[in-house]
Amino acid sequence: MSAMATPARVLCLPGDGIGPEVMAETRRVAEWIGGHRGFRLSFADGLVGGVSYDAHGTPLTDATMRQAMDADAVLLGAVGGPKWDNLDFQVRPERGLLRLRKDMDLFANLRPATVFPALAEASTLKHEVVAGLDILIVRELTGGVYFGEPRGIADIGNGQRRGVNTQVYTTAEIHRVGRVAFDIARKRSRRVCSVEKANVMESGLLWREEITKLHAAEYKDVALSHMYADNCAMQLVRNPKQFDVIVTDNLFGDVLSDEASMLTGSLGMLPSASLGARQANGKMHALYEPIHGSAPDIAGRGVANPLATILSFAMMLRYSFDRSDDADLVERAVGNVLDAGARTRDILQPGKRLVSTKEMGEAVVTELDALARGKTGAAKQKAGV
Ligand code: NAD
Secondary structure (H helix, E strand, C coil): CCCCCEEEEEEEECCCCHHHHHHHHHHHHHHHHHHCCCCEEEEECCHHHHHHHHHCCCCHHHHHHHHHHHCCCEEEEECCCCCCCCCCCCHHHHHHHHHHHHCCCCCEEEEEEEEEEEHHHHHHCCHHHHCEEEEEEEECCCCHHHHHCCCCECCCCCCCCEEECCCCCHHHHHHHHHHHHHHHHHHHCCCEEECCCCCCHHHHHHHHHHHHHHHHHCCCCCEEEEEEHHHHHHHHCHHHHHHEEEEEEEEEEEEEEEEHHHHHCHHHCCCEEEEEEECCCCCCEEEEEEEECCCCCCCCCCCCCCCCHHHHHHHHHHHCCCCCCHHHHHHHHHHHHHCCCECHHCCCCCCCCCCCCHHHHHHHHHHHHHCCCCCCCCHHHHHHC
């Protein structure tokens, strides 16, 4: 997109708890990018979750849903909190988030597990196993056993009950998420590992066959391997750096992406993206959000780590706007700030400097300024280390 083009429209939904605090710092970074990189961004704000329920009696109004459909990308903070825990299921804060994902048909969930060198000690795994880790899990998000029919719990007599869920995938569902994984791998190390249980599940066998066919037809330049999900769970803790992009179904992806995120050891650092199909006009629905929740225990105290949301914005630059250089710049600024010793409370280590949410946002912007001037280390001076 050129500087003269219409600005890219971002809908910001800060949500509940620490959501507004981490969003404010991300906006600071986003506005810096909008002002310095020849790429115009415009921002709109909306309510989601408990704050929307308080204002409108629903966790997401139809008007906000329409804004999300119209936006080029949506950035979300987090939803939920004890204040709304006893509401009816249909109006609970997370229903707002679920509606966003469903109505935008966000079928591919991207969860990077990246270990910044400065934080390698935070992992429960050995330094050499995780230092420099940079993998991406692409999880199918709208199909599989969480949605398959038949489902339910039935009384089968004699005091017995039977619970059923159905794992089901079609060729089209497998191909569309497979394409997302292969396309992303082309921008990384060109390696995809497809994960299922083809040895014991027909749906897994279909997954393997269809990914293989798709690869042969369209993505021969990418190296494809296959792995059973149980082995993948093991390999992720044994030698996670063997992977580049992992593509898997909804159920296995749920488990494996949580496992992979813990390799990094810090919830406040982990971004995510959920993508829909690219439409004929080139537009793609997309939602970017940190993987952490609304952290009611620390909300309003200015101590939350804003980096997961800032890194979610970097993913937006990369995947919605094809601005990889800008995404790299934001990620480099975050890495430099960490190298310089700035830490929010959740990632504090001995000898490092404790900073507030706001100070962390400011440090990233200061570092962006320094990088733009061709210098690094502004953050280092500021952190006094
Ligand atoms: P949580 O992720 O909110 O918090 C877990 C722990 O991590 C807490 O101790 C919290 O203080 C800490 N933490 C989380 N994010 C942090 C950050 N950026 N900086 C520093 N520390 C951080 O999970 P939870 O406590 O299980 O859930 C709290 C609320 O969030 C619940 O209402 C839950 O339903 C909701 N939730 C929402 C989402 C979402 O919006 N996507 C995801 C998970 C949980």
